[in-house]
Amino acid sequence: MYSARNPKVTGPVFKKGQPDDSYKFQYPPLPSGVYPYHLNLPRSAHADQRLVFNLVGDTGGLKSPDFQRQIAEQMGLQYKLEEHPPEFLYHLGDVVYHFGEREQYETQFFKPYSHYPGPIYAIAGNHDADVNPDNPEPCQSLDAFYEVFCNTSPKTVYFSGGAARKSQVQPNVYWTLNTELATIIGLYSNVPKFGCITSEQKHWFIKELKRAGAMSGKALIVCLHHAPYSADTNHGSSAAMIRFLESAFEEAGVYPDVVFSGHVHNYQRFLKHYKEKSVPFIVAGSGGFDELHVLAEVTDPQFTQEDELLEGVELKAYCEGHHGFIKVAIEKEEEHLTLTCEYYTLAHNENDPAQPARLYDRFTIDLKGEDHFSCPELEGQV
Template identity: 60%
Template structure:
């Protein structure tokens, strides 16, 4: 028998169910419009033209808690073992789904607060579908995103009341969708709500278009990065690509006349790196990093199977460059700007699923990529 290697690519599931009724209303912002948080340079960093940060998604879960602890531990080790201050991550940016399966306050201590108590740096986040959803069987009434707001959208750093003896204070993000203004990057965080393939209403889209235009004014000095929970492109068996998110991005880019430099997402429990080549010459990486700890990983789909569609104009010039669907992992992102170069470098690290109880194991570098912004 002659075996043929499967050529994996972005897919759309043919049996998509309309679950738009699961959309949850958003709480009022805790900060003022346009919901920007200014991130000052680290005082101990002798090189203000270099910035490093971690990124991970879908870290929650309760079946194998050691997995999320190991991911958090490996990122903490990279922070503590950095050879110099400029190589030490400034923060961790979470891509959503800190807890499963609903965003109840009672889930945060075991699934997020305790595992990430060991992470030495600040943690920022966008909310995932599970963080946003409300448990209909909960004995106590709570509002959508109530616990997420307590942990991440407080008006000042405060003790998180549902964390027993947890030292980490609440974050001060101004809204559930918000922009981080850092010295080397404008990071726009979207909220894609509960439906399986995401849903963003007009109010947020109008804000997003204005934020893209604003970011473009400083693009010679700062990279433009988008973070969203639902993955626009995916080749996996469980979700596949999100037509709604691809169309949202396409329409927003056209309205703003601006495209970002990099798009990160979670939701799909694996690692995938796509590139999209636009007619104007822009090449835009789409990186899925949703293997942060939930026990179930999502395998890639055979595109020849009858349940998937691969021929769609949304997939024109979309290429799957690399993937890992059998190990958990996280990203380390480095941005560097000198008189001669301006780059974003990404590294994806994995841990062995079989040996996750071995606390001495080291995360292994699986993939590297570079986005060159030199000359802009």
């Protein structure tokens, strides 16, 4: 909660004195599919009227696996019980911790999501891509991630512990999911703490933005693991990701309708004001890792909000004390298109761990009009 004694910041921050860890950069594997790395979502009966999906990041967990299991179960309940259930889960990275090793996937991914009924797509996080130098079985960065998510055909994953879920067929570590109502561009931001994106990927991204901008009647969603904007005390904002996105948007002349990221273990909703329109930037990294990240206090000398890269960005809502996940619904009525994003949190009730997730925050974007608008927070800040 905000308090007069220790007020939280009201916008994104940079953490001072961060060391340069760019040496952790890992070259990704070659694409498993063909350029320009598109995957078409199978068409449903209502594909041209409605698209609903779950979205979550940082689900892996070693110390307290109950959180990731409960998140998976709650998303599975939405899939089974709602009138308009989600069609798939889009994962924002850090599927497993602390290294992206094959032996981590059975307990941190396949078992918790054994009852999630739908397909699971993903972009890789820094932990998925990092390599354990002490592992006696040599491997390259993203070897296991590719076998699970970027295979050439749906196959049984031999290190899944016999799970029924087959491998996904994403064409590359950065790729685009095409649907009837949305273009979802997934970026790969590598291993360093604040991310690193190659010039080759930037060139591809600008082309994808231009392609999406030339289409009418679709939402444009950008997903990446490292959060461009954050007010937390563990990471703070990423100057590298802000510069990358701002440069790409400006060169393409196209701005997305919403940007989703993980990496930071909480929920934050920012609104970035451009001349063209205002764009929500959502942090959704509270998907299961036991350690949640808190927001900086105004008086904390380790952080600063005084930087031109942070100008025009407002913190509209946050949740730092509960694990949670997102449901996105894109709906079309005649020529009117809206995108609604809802954030649900676990109750964290030890006496009733199966208590249903509660709706914590909701915002809606009118994709056909000039104005973007948000609904007031349902719960405030926690």
